[in-house]
Amino acid sequence: MLGMILLVVLILLLIGAFPAWPYSRGWGYAPTGTLGLIVVIVVILVVLGRI
Template sequence: MSATVLLVVLIVLLLAVVPAWPYSRAWGYAPSDILGVIVAVLLVLLVMGRL
């Protein structure tokens, strides 16, 4: 159940990172940096066996 929720959240974040809308172009790299941190934490948890 929690893996499904995490997958959905990651997909939504991936869609949010794409600078397809004019107002989101000024955000810079902040959304992709946040997504990278989340993916790194999830990978560490996966390797440690806590996920």
């Protein structure tokens, strides 16, 4: 249950990290890439049953 909530929150953060505003376009893919990596790690942990 906790893993599913964490996964949903991380996916929402990933969607929110896309550079959609002019001031955030200079950030590049760092926010999205970092959150994407965290989502992948959480998915692997959920599949393995660690969370």
